[in-house]
Amino acid sequence: MSRGMAPVEDQLAALLRGTEFGDEPTRRVMEAELRERLAEGRPLRVYCGYDPTAVDLHLGHTLTMRKLRTFQDLGHEVTFLIGNFTTLVGDPSDADRTRPMLSPEEIEENSRTYVDQAFRILDRERTIVRRNADWLGALSFGDVLRVASHFTVAQFLERDNLARRFERHDPIHISEFLYALMQAYDAVAMETDVQVGGSDQLFNLMAGRVLQREYGQRPQVAITLPLLSGTDGNLKMSKSLGNHIGIDEPPNDLFGKVMSIPDSSLRSYFTLLTDLPDVEVEALLAGAPMEAKKRLALEITAGLHGSSAAEAARGYFESTIQRRETPSEMPEYALDGEAPEGERSLLRVLAASGLAASSAEARRLVAQGAVRVNGERALEAARPLSPGDELRVGPRRFLRVVAGAGRGA
């Protein structure tokens, strides 16, 4: 593990890529401190905490994981921290709403999903997985008081969203203050050198520094990353906003969704989600947006599914979406060719196969000219189908009717 490490400045450049600190002074301080520690030539203890609240991870979640991976590749010691204790309490720090508290079972379930998905990016062999309930759960109330005594209410009210809510006389729970303390204590408990997090976590990371100093430790270096914008290009990626690209999406969908981001997001996607060198990124951005985006989609897809799957996804995109060709592979639906026509109607098949969510929707789709049978626009919902027919709904939903028993599987 202790082979020679890369030159400090090289490491620094890689580690600071894509980072975003609240302000310039903070960035300078963090950069200087990070340089100092890298110069010590030892593996740094790095971690990032994840709240096992959501089950579906999206590309936005991968930013910090990718940063951890960079640390790993440079020979540092990475801990994937599961905030199973914090989640038990509910995290109020983001946005202005309070998240629900989850049951221990749900948290466990989510944690497993998280770790599984995280290993698409992190090196399983070199990742330490820990849970903060192990130490937070062991604190006595007295311990908590001692931790709390190092902070003042004013420090919290410096925060934008808390200040805003205070002004509006909206409720602010004491537990919201404690939440930051818990995160801060994580840093103390693990005696970390570096903590990685989203820029919305900056306050919590800084709280870790405060507390470490109080406990006689050297304050950790905080590395924060911007929030990734969603497919709409404006709002941050989030499942509830419906603008997310899931980590678990099949290659074709992943590739396609990346292709749908606005041009204005290209640069940030490149720097945050790929390892392409800056010069190459600049060259791509100077060229045709379409080509740059395809390269982006290829890189991202390859990162999660491997390069051959990514190439295949590009091929699918180019032929099926761009050239409007019929893909060779498509889901199949078994239909008894001998059944009465009413049983074999386009409408029935659309609804029964799941191409349309309901027959009402199937009717709408047909009426709107969204459905093609063997390449011809079909406007009659009642028309019977036969084995061999190929359906296309909208640009990207396909179905091949095959001979089969009864009403199809």
Next chain:
RNA sequence: GCAGGGGUGGGAGAGUGGUUAAUUCCAGCGGACUGUAAAUCCGCCGCCGCAAGGCUACGCAGGUUCGAAUCCUGCCCCCUGCACCA
């Protein structure tokens, strides 16, 4: 416990007895244009039904009424403040 506010379709949020399957916005879907970009335009957007039409729906259960998301009764849940908890 007391007081006040609130529970409406994926989300936000209108609507306080009758053209309300329910204004509007967001999201979503489809079509046109295109580069699955942006911008723009048009249409759709509870379920069943080829259709006519039917069914279900505004926290739950009843009631008043020709007619209720809208009025009454009971219940459940959420939020906030106060009190209690010495």
